[in-house]
Amino acid sequence: MSVRRIVPNLRTTTDGPEAAMERNAEFYGLLGLREVMNHGWIMTLASPAHPSAQISVMGADATAPVAPDLSMEVDDVDAAHAAMVGSGAEIVYPLHDEEWGVRRFFVRDPDGRVINVLGHR
Template sequence: MAVTRIVANLSAPDPLALAQFYQEVFDMDLPLDMGWISFLANNSTQKIELHTASEGGSGTELPVISIGVDDLDATEAAVRAARAEIVYGPIKEDWGLRRFYFRDPAGNLVNVVDS
């Protein structure tokens, strides 16, 4: 048996509106909207990871999802342009990771990591 994918489900009172936010900020495709759930995707290949944690590191709250990006500064600018609140960072952590947290329009805490 092999895991072929892991999917994050973000809670939202308006799934399409939240999907459109992520589509705008992270330049993703919206291949399917069923009203109660919206799917976002891109064509990149990624490794599968599942983390378990008691906190987000550096004493922060545990985010619901981490998103790796190739340009943290551009992503921060896109998050700010979309009027989402950045609540931590950007910071280079002691363990070498550069990241920031933001709250999406549904209140989910999201970790954005320079990958």
């Protein structure tokens, strides 16, 4: 199993996701990032020159009980899940196929951060 990318998830303020997404897109756009995905509740910005350099801005997660602190895309999400379960790590959100084309689960790291571990289907 290998990691394909790691993306920090920045939480938005409570003034509404649309305003927060726009505000953040403008701000990070000044640093050269461009919107590459927007589901309304999460938006990912990336460098056109280095597409794996990304951040996501999000409010509440659309299907999970908590908003993750970061996302890790792996080449085998089922193997990652099995490794975490086998280690006794706390699974915060069970392995699930999402309607937007990812298979994912959330796990809590030793310091309490919630990690969204995902793979594209």
